[in-house]
Amino acid sequence: MTDKPMNDFDTLQIHAGAEPDPATGAVQTPIYQTTSYVFRDAEHAARLFGLQEVGYIYSRLTNPTIGALQTRMAALEGGAGAVCCSSGHAAQIMALFPLMMPGRNVVVSTRLYGGTITQFSQTFKRFGWSARFVDFDDLDAIKAAIDEDTRAIFCETIANPGGYVTDLDAIAEIANGAGLPLIVDNTTATAYLCRPIDHGATLVVSSMTKYLTGNGTVTGGVVVDSGKFDWSASDKFPSLSQPEPAYHGLNFHETFGPAAFMFHGIAIGLRDLGMTLNPQAAHYTLLGIETLSLRMAKHVENAQTIAEWLEKHPAVAAVTYPGLDSSPYKERAKRLCPKGAGALFTIKLKGGYDSCVKFVESLKLFSHVANLGDARSLVIHSASTTHRQLTEEQQVAAGAAPDVVRLSIGIEGASDLIADLDQALNAAS
Incomplete structure (x- = not known):
């Protein structure tokens, strides 16, 4: 894709992540309706499983159709990478999963979709997480809600349902001062109207079920990482900045740099949580994004x-x-x-x-x-x-x-x- 001049949003929404199918020359990204992929040899398989080589192992983790959608979403939002999953609610779990542990909290806007409020205030308790709800027009209240156990700040660009617009620049300044990632739900605005990363967001989550697909046919979610947050600046995010036992001590941030969150989201998040987007849903969403x-x-x-x-x-x-x-x-x-x-x-x-x-x-x-x-x-x-x-x-x-x-x-x-x-x-x- 590097040889194509793509700066305009209208161009990116059609071409980002898309290449003619190498086998047939098909213009549209095919639906790769497969569970698994044949390895070239034992060494190839070992390198894939050890995260030493990028490729396809099993469609719970990676799939070419979904990969094209992830590339397109990252391009539209101005991020370093993206992880797609089964719904917008799944995207919120995926965004927080590498950051949180039992006893940790997230500072959250009171102006959110009702299902998000329920997820944050009730379901998170079962993980040992907690959410602190604050009026995000009260910047001092946001600062006061942050403590040593806070691991993220969360809000929506244009809140569902009330038409409230979050001052992302002001919230990002608070997040940066506290050394915390700002997570922004951009579902109702989409990257066409607002790119939260341009206003200081670390992660952008969206329900692709809505405007991105645009026709009410499939559910899907995405997490786009800005690639700009220093996960190693403190000891608050050990999942990304410290050795990972499941990969023989691999340090995600040290190894993958700006792509650390994306690799963790696939290699750990999708592997263990299984919130996988299906290839047909990815195909419908790619088609929707074109317009x-x-x-x-x-x-x-x-x-x-x-x-x-x-x-x-x-x-x-x-x-x-x-x-x-x-x-x-x-x-x-x-x-x-x-x-x-x-x-x-x-x-x-x-x-x-x-x-x-x-x-x-x-x-x-x-x-x-x-x-x-x-x-x-x-x-x-x-x-x-x-x-x-x-x-x-x-x-x-x-x-x-x-x-x-x-x-x-x-x-x-x-x-x-x-x-x-x-x-x-x-x-x-």
Whole structure:
């Protein structure tokens, strides 16, 4: 790929990670639907298993279709490497797995997807990990939450569902000062709207299920490593900076440098956790990414038009879209996401919880599903679904109060979507 001039996002989304198939000349990356690979000889096998040579052993670890997707995602996000896995939730575990141990904690934004809040606040306890939830607009509170056992800081670029935009530059400065990696969930923005690594992030996680694939067909997750963090600067990250017993004392950071996290994610994370992406899902995602910039531009255009219309509707009390003049995050969104503020936001209905339920049930074009980032427009009442496990106080903090509905604006005609919203709002009020 080094002989191809690729700097533009539109070029990278099509060509990064892709080469004509050496056997057939096929332009599209084939689906390598295989569990295993024949070794040239015993020495070849030994070198692969000893991480002395890069290649294919078993598809739980490496696969050519998935490898092409990993290369493409790293290129789009501006990272040194990437590890793909089975879902966005799996990506979050994969990102933290090399960093955490029992008794360690991660400082986390209160404004997160409800499933992430549940994963961090409940499931992590079973690993002996803990999460400290903080308002990320309160920089002093973030600093106060960090202690000797903190191993990472975690946030979302544009928070799901409330339209909150995180000041990544400010958070990265805190993380750097504390010698900690900043992990950013970039699902709702994608690399087309924002590249968190450019703003100081160490690791970027995404649910590829959403905008990256764009058609609601497969689930997938990815962790992109910036390659810029010094894992050996302290003794906080022994999995990366100290000898690994499973590989005869190999030191990942010393051996692989900027690629240490990626190699550990494959050789240890996928090997032992088994959160493997299947090759067909990788193929669908590669196809989806080819049109990412075109779709995101349309998503953003529709979202801006519809948010402005909704803000004037008599049944709507508030709209949280960060592209609106009324949003407290408009200037921050312009700085971090100059191509647009995404296509996910919430509306607060004057009629409260009951009106939200009636509104969702009255929509015709919007699909009522637990997903976002599809080409089609989607709707959900977060308080009774994705954020149902949370207390009302947590729901409000996450931007998913009982009187709030989340909209994921698709790429249909804006006039048709507005007509559908109008009839449903009138029915609900």
